[in-house]
Amino acid sequence: MGVRIEGLWKLFGGHTAVRDVSVEIEDGEFFVLLGPSGCGKTTTLRMIAGLENLSAGRVFFDDEDVTFFEPRRRDIAMVFQDYGLYPHLSVVDNIMFPLKVAGVPKDERRRRAGEVAERLEISSLLKRKPPQISGGEKQRVALARALVRNPKVFLMDEPLSNLDAKLRVSMRTEIKRLVSDAGITTIYVTHDQIEAMALATRIAVMNQGEMVQVGNPLEIYDRPATRFVASFIGSPPMNMFDGRLNSAEELEVVPRFLGEAVSRARVRQFYEQAPSIGGVVVGVRPEHLRLGASVGASNAVVELVEPLGQSTNVYLRADATPFVAVTNRTTLQVGDRVDVQVDESNIHVMDKETGRNFAVSPDDGLGA
Amino acid sequence: MLAPTFIVLTAVGIYPLGYSLWISFNDYHPSNPSFPQGFIWFENYLTAFLDGQARHALGLTAIFTVSSVGASLVIGFALALLFNQRLPGLAIARTLILIPMLVTPIAVGITWRIMFNPDLGVINYLLGLIGIPSQGWLASMNQSLLSVIVVDVWQWTPFMFLILFAGVRSLPRSPFESAAIDGASRAKIFFLVTLPMMRPVILLAVLLRAVDSVRTFDQIFMMTRGGPNQTTDLVSLYLQRVNFKFFDIGYGAALSWLFLILLMAAVIAFIRYSGFLRSAAEKEAR
């Protein structure tokens, strides 16, 4: 089932938690709301669930207006950050609860709960109570309870954030498999960009109550619409430098090799998009910087090397400005001089005032 | 560090109790030396088993406790849910509502006796305003027990409320949201989620309240002294009469001990049945 929200607002006292959010989510999509804490993503999800009153706006499931439906009439399932299990009920009773209140006969309840438990490999836990099982197991029970009733929409509110790092990764793949098997529209909230990239068919990045960009994971990664999106997605984060677009000809930025890498034609493109001559922020992702062995020309010095195994973070300084590059294994050592190069297509130039990325055309990725 | 507590418990707690146990095996009339005195084995206890008056008092105490605790539980729970709304002004109202449990029981008894006065009392006056005829209240044999129960409910519902409200406030939010999303109606959420999750707090509140309710004395002593015609003659009031009106101290002690044993049995049964101390201890261990 498709979900459409139109002009959603949420005010808490004088504070605006969600500001005019609209998006259309298609049937069967895995849609991720991504943003830092306090950006309004959870509030948006809770308004879709009917757990939070709207200050303004409309929520549609397919073409039905459910804005004023109580949660129980929306036919949705939700997995909470703290799982929301019923502490007084055994695992099997927890899983059967939605069926019980729906009036499903006891035999069928048991059968369906058994099936789901089988699928999530928690059959051995059925008799226990939530306080007696581990976090990962609780997570599975919560998923089982959501899956058991074949809801029209799945809502998940940071479901993996209380798990340890290893478990988080394995549950992540499991969730993706389960949900795509079931083919149910899913809206998933997280602050973890890697989780979002791994799971989503589309991501909506939120900041300070607003939806800043909607698009598929690679679109968001390659063509961040704003400085916020550019800096939020990616690890280590995008290198950002202050610069100026002095004229249609010249991009001035320190370190200088960045400005030199951009052709005149490209600068002209940026210049035409800029509302006025002025300050810009120049960004480049660490993995887009190529470190050449210094033959004669060198423009940077190695300050720190972090060998991580599959990749290496190299901290450099050029023209008295620090930045980071990601490379394969390297023999570089502190103090080495290197030649750093970059393709002009990988250089982002963003408006210092509004944050808009001139490297991305305005209609890009904001079709929602 | 335990010594002072131990000394006080022994001197003021255990020693008098032992003394009382000793007296209960004696015929003892300190104010009337002409009565027979001395050790009489279990005669006092045998008398107690045949004492219709004592059984009557026990029955009344049971009715009084069950109805008072039951009513204050229902009202207290309703108030706890009502005050759980986050609205301006409710915090002040919540504080004000605690006042009854802070007022001296003696004063509570006297004040209600004044208000219950059939001829000059404000209650009959207010009821008259909405067309209800004057009632006898404490003076009526049919209404006296009900009246003292009303007073007990009035004074101690705030206590119930206070504990249940703390319980409601400490409930996690997500199971309720889960239930709402899982399709449960308000009534179903209450019976399938709220009540079971509140069970430990409810049991604790009921136990504390019941233990206090069975020994209620001051208010009723001020209001009725057990009358009219012993319709409010609870065990505590009957004991008072045996001791201080008939000065049959040995018999009074025996009755006290029987009552105490019954009470302990009831409390232990309740705790075993509910198992809540165990769960509280478990929680502590974690």
Place this chain on the structure above:
Amino acid sequence: MTTLPRPSLSLPGRRSAESPPWGYRARRSLKVMAVYGMVAVALVFFLFPYFWMVVSAFKSPGDVTAYPPVWLFEPTLDNFRELIESMGALSALRNSLIVVGLSTCLALIFGTMAAYALARFNIKGKETIALEILMVRMLPPIVSVIPLFLLARKFGLFDTYWILIAVYTLMGLPFVVWVMRVFVQEIPRSIEEAALVDGCTRLQVLFRISLPLMLPGLAATVVIIFMFAWNEYLFATMLTSSAAKTLPVVAANTVKPRGISWGLASAVGLLMSIPVVVLALLAQRYLVRGLTFGVVKG
């Protein structure tokens, strides 16, 4: 409203306004009104008797028994004057303060010491201890008042402060021990150990670190044991006659064989309620924990 520069896109047809175009506030007002209505009913029921007591305390003998009851009247302090002049309220107040104050302090000191010891050692059978303490609380006072009366007579303690102080200390102890034990357990051992490492002696740890952390617990227990002792009637009336008579006895004395003096009774009730109400409101946050032996957090 936000004045910080927000990264946003100026796109045709998608302008963020500063406030929503319309709201849904009205939908909730009916429910809100219902809540306030029920709260008002509850307040009337639970406050009217206290209100009536306060009002009656300031009525003259004629007004207080007037029928229909008078709502507007000339307030008078005659009741309070008579309490002091002919009922011995002042000396009873002094007795109450001495007896209740001393017993509260003693119970607090002894009980906290015991609680600290109990909490810092792992004692088996917590359920049994809980049960025993409940039993002490459950004990109908009428059971122990007779032997105490006889003992007081025997040892010449009848109608003295000492006997009441002893009894009230005993009444308070189980509360203090149980509640404070819970509070002590909540102080992480690592804090005390850190202080030891930092060079405190054991005694300094207790006074500089542990005691300040126990203050909320002490507040909770003080209110409760003060309240029980302050309001206690049966022991007070049985174990004293005149010299050590406390306020509840004075209150009960306003009920005379030929009837109650309504104004006097209300005045003494009002007077007695003031310290308890003030204390309880001050320590309101901790009241629940105290009343439930520390089990339920307020």
